[in-house]
Amino acid sequence: MADVHTHELCLDAKDNLYGEHLWYEGDATKKWGHRVWRLKPDGTVSDVIPAREGFLKDYSFVRDRAGNMYWADRGKKTVIKKRSPDGKIATHQARRRERESPRASDSAALGMRRTQIQKPRQERQKSTSV
Numbered sequence: 001m002a003d004v005h006t007h008e009l010c011l012d013a014k015d016n017l018y019g020e021h022l023w024y025e026g027d028a029t030k031k032w033g034h035r036v037w038r039l040k041p042d043g044t045v046s047d048v049i050p051a052r053e054g055f056l057k058d059y060s061f062v063r064d065r066a067g068n069m070y071w072a073d074r075g076k077k078t079v080i081k082k083r084s085p086d087g088k089i090a091t092h093q094a095r096r097r098e099r100e101s102p103r104a105s106d107s108a109a110l111g112m113r114r115t116q117i118q119k120p121r122q123e124r125q126k127s128t129s130v
């Protein structure tokens with residue numbers, strides 16, 4: 001899409017492509033703005049969230065197979081929110097464990113686990129035999 005600054009994209013079950021257009025108005029106003037757009041398979045573009053000031057807070061491009069949307073609401077306490085396809089919003093408390101970063105606790109609240117990338121087996125054997 002022309003003239004759109006997008007960091008995240010999401011494709012739904014109907015092959016609609018969603019994205020956020022983010023812009024900075026400049027040093028004169030020092031204001032940021034955004035909008036969320038949808039590109040339908042027929043080429044039609046429309047706004048899901050019209051242009052507004054600030055950053056995206058109550059919308060996310062993280063979805064599960066059932067169409068639920070998840071985002072971190074970072075108020076006084078960080079909570080994970082889930083919006084179901086029918087529009088209902090549920091709040092899940094994010095619990096922080098000692099020595100755990102906020103991002104790790106957000107993942108833990110959603111029942112996800114952190115994984116580590118391991119070296120291929122041959123490289124691990126070489127490094128331990130030296």
